[in-house]
Amino acid sequence: MVEQKDQGGETLRFEAEVAKLLSLMVHSVYSNRDVFLRELISNAADACEKLRMKSLQQPDLLGDDPDFKIVLSADKDGGTLSIADNGIGMDRTELVENLGTIARSGTKAFLDGMTGGDGSALIGQFGVGFYSAFMVASSVEVVSRPAGSDEAWRWWSDGAGTFQLEPVPLEEAPARGTRVLLTLTDEAKTYAEQATIERVVAEYSAHVPVPIVLRIGGDGVGEKSLADGSALWRKAKSAVETSEYNEFYGHVSGQYDEPAVTIHYKAEGRHEYSVLLFVPSMKPFDLFDPERRGRVKLYVRRVYITDEADILPGWLRFVRGVIDSEDLPLNLSREMLQKNPILDAIGKGVTNRILSDLDKLAEKEAETFEKVWEAFGAVIKEGLYEDAERRDGIYKIARFRSTKGDGWRSLADYVADLRPNQTAIYYALGDDLDAIKASPQLEGFARRGIEVLLLADPVDAFWVRTALGFDGKPFQSVTQGSAELDTIPVAEGEAETDAASESAIGTLAALFQQALGERVSAVRASSRLTTSPVCLVAGAGGPDRQLEKILSAQNQTMPRGAPVLELNPGHALIKGLAEKAAAGGHAEVLEDAAVLLYGEARILDGEAPENAADHVARVGRLLTAALG
Numbered sequence: 001m002v003e004q005k006d007q008g009g010e011t012l013r014f015e016a017e018v019a020k021l022l023s024l025m026v027h028s029v030y031s032n033r034d035v036f037l038r039e040l041i042s043n044a045a046d047a048c049e050k051l052r053m054k055s056l057q058q059p060d061l062l063g064d065d066p067d068f069k070i071v072l073s074a075d076k077d078g079g080t081l082s083i084a085d086n087g088i089g090m091d092r093t094e095l096v097e098n099l100g101t102i103a104r105s106g107t108k109a110f111l112d113g114m115t116g117g118d119g120s121a122l123i124g125q126f127g128v129g130f131y132s133a134f135m136v137a138s139s140v141e142v143v144s145r146p147a148g149s150d151e152a153w154r155w156w157s158d159g160a161g162t163f164q165l166e167p168v169p170l171e172e173a174p175a176r177g178t179r180v181l182l183t184l185t186d187e188a189k190t191y192a193e194q195a196t197i198e199r200v201v202a203e204y205s206a207h208v209p210v211p212i213v214l215r216i217g218g219d220g221v222g223e224k225s226l227a228d229g230s231a232l233w234r235k236a237k238s239a240v241e242t243s244e245y246n247e248f249y250g251h252v253s254g255q256y257d258e259p260a261v262t263i264h265y266k267a268e269g270r271h272e273y274s275v276l277l278f279v280p281s282m283k284p285f286d287l288f289d290p291e292r293r294g295r296v297k298l299y300v301r302r303v304y305i306t307d308e309a310d311i312l313p314g315w316l317r318f319v320r321g322v323i324d325s326e327d328l329p330l331n332l333s334r335e336m337l338q339k340n341p342i343l344d345a346i347g348k349g350v351t352n353r354i355l356s357d358l359d360k361l362a363e364k365e366a367e368t369f370e371k372v373w374e375a376f377g378a379v380i381k382e383g384l385y386e387d388a389e390r391r392d393g394i395y396k397i398a399r400f401r402s403t404k405g406d407g408w409r410s411l412a413d414y415v416a417d418l419r420p421n422q423t424a425i426y427y428a429l430g431d432d433l434d435a436i437k438a439s440p441q442l443e444g445f446a447r448r449g450i451e452v453l454l455l456a457d458p459v460d461a462f463w464v465r466t467a468l469g470f471d472g473k474p475f476q477s478v479t480q481g482s483a484e485l486d487t488i489p490v491a492e493g494e495a496e497t498d499a500a501s502e503s504a505i506g507t508l509a510a511l512f513q514q515a516l517g518e519r520v521s522a523v524r525a526s527s528r529l530t531t532s533p534v535c536l537v538a539g540a541g542g543p544d545r546q547l548e549k550i551l552s553a554q555n556q557t558m559p560r561g562a563p564v565l566e567l568n569p570g571h572a573l574i575k576g577l578a579e580k581a582a583a584g585g586h587a588e589v590l591e592d593a594a595v596l597l598y599g600e601a602r603i604l605d606g607e608a609p610e611n612a613a614d615h616v617a618r619v620g621r622l623l624t625a626a627l628g
């Protein structure tokens with residue numbers, strides 16, 4: 001990585017992803033450049049909070065400067081702005097790692113997946129942190145001295161592929177912490193003006209939990225307090241404005257949307273803690289990162305402890321904010337964070353509260369709730385199989401697409417609309433809604449006016465497998481077993497069909513079974529179909545066919561059982577074939593029909609015929625015969 005060395009200084013190359021991010025920053029015309037200041041102030045506040053926590057064990061780290069603060073210094077004539085904190089600071093290695101690479105795997109994946117150069121979409125979607133400084137600065141200098149260290153380092157870059165590092169004399173460095181100095185570009189000189197800085201801090205950073213002061217250069221007004229650093233989450237709800245919540249949400253989430261739900265309360269009783277949590281309105285880009293980590297910040301009596309405690313379950317990992325405990329000890333070690341009974345109890349209490357607030361929202365503001373569900377429903381449903389205790393609560397707020405209209409349906413809606421004699425909740429699994437809607441297995445349900453839930457999220461295959469049912473009704477797949485449809489009356493306006501005789505269908509089924517051999521476990525007449533001639537369903541007791549497919553695609557070892565081929569006795573083609581079978585003879589045509597219809601059923605399930613060449617040869621033979 002080292003390119004050159006002189007007088008103790010070195011030039012290092014940014015990691016490829018950082019270079020990509022920087023070029024986006026420099027070249028994209030993003031309408032809201034203000035956000036760089038929020039990012040740098042957030043970093044400064046985090047650095048102070050980290051040191052506050054560390055000093056609990058090592059009080060001497062604070063020396064004679066126990067009060068944390070962030071100092072903004074603007075020099076209008078010189079066109080510079082600096083953001084200085086007396087926080088934890090960074091040593092040489094940390095400067096290289098933190099300001100030369102991108103640590104978060106999700107960010108990397110996101111960047112890799114990004115095509116074109118639309119940086120504004122990128123910044124709009126998630127906080128890009130430190131590197132956003134290059135939206136307004138032609139060069140950035142970072143001088144840092146870690147708390148308790150006798151060394152200080154200077155990092156410098158103009159954002160063009162490399163950065164420089166060199167040790168600096170202590171008198172040129174902050175006594176403790178980090179100073180970021182921006183040399184503003186001509187278009188961004190306004191950020192050296194008091195009015196602009198005050199406006200941006202008021203909008204984005206007024207509630208970071210560390211005080212912020214502004215120093216204006218030259219013979220300016222001296223020092224002015226811009227934020228008092230008080231903990232917003234400890235204020236009474238009635239004393240906080242929506243705009244203040246939204247601004248604080250920006251700080252804790254690193255996102256640029258507005259929260260869809262704000263949950264602010266103080267729990268009293270066995271455990272005492274304050275909660276200020278937000279449900280975002282936009283999906284964080286790393287929502288489906290396999291680590292599934294939450295980022296709720298744990299505080300103990302106003303002191304930041306960690307955002308890695310995973311207080312909330314994985315299926316609430318999109319929730320952002322702060323939980324501040326009165327009861328936990330301040331010197332929480334990593335081991336103490338795991339399986340801590342107080343933290344467990346807090347996690348449970350807060351989870352229940354989030355569920356009940358979401359339920360209330362669904363009742364009072366259905367539209368807002370539906371947006372939340374649209375963004376996070378797929379994640380919340382993970383709780384249905386991994387959090388048995390919460391299952392009923394999640395059932396209550398879960399919403400589904402179904403064959404009944406385009407809107408969202410709750411399970412309660414579904415159960416209220418059961419057809420006479422209907423005892424199960426029917427669902428169809430698949431990769432996308434349109435494909436599921438088109439599956440032949442739904443036809444007989446439509447004819448009887450039975451609603452079918454359309455489950456298209458990958459997680460659906462998992463929870464529905466273990467679900468015991470809702471309101472005493474089991475969940476049943478439309479492709480599973482021989483659905484007991486005959487007892488449910490045909491819906492009004494649907495004609496009874498004139499079907500082939502039972503014995504003729506029986507003969508045809510036996511011939512088909514012989515022709516198909518082990519490819520199918522049975523062939524039988526179906527009440528599941530109306531317009532399609534055939535479909536495939538799971539064998540008796542076998543798992544849902546779509547679930548099998550999803551699992552085997554994920555390399556999970558589930559042997560795929562032979563399906564059942566169902567025939568539609570009301571379909572003209574099946575009727576014709578049944579008559580031929582009953583009359584005897586026609587062996588070759590009937591064998592072709594068996595193989596081709598089986599292939600067709602596979603195609604309708606989104607699969608290819610088992611033997612494409614054979615399929616094509618048979619179609620050719622039939623068409624030639626039809627011509628003759």
Ligand SMILES: Nc1ncnc2c1ncn2[C@@H]1O[C@H](COP(=O)(O)OP(=O)(O)OP(=O)(O)O)[C@@H](O)[C@H]1O
Binds near residue numbers: 047088089090129
């Ligand atoms: N003022 C600072 N003092 C100490 N460490 C800092 C400071 N600024 C940045 N860092 C370190 O650099 C890292 C990278 O910062 P950056 O702003 O790029 O990302 P982040 O804050 O981790 O994530 P994000 O901003 O996307 O939420 C931080 O995690 C922190 O460790």
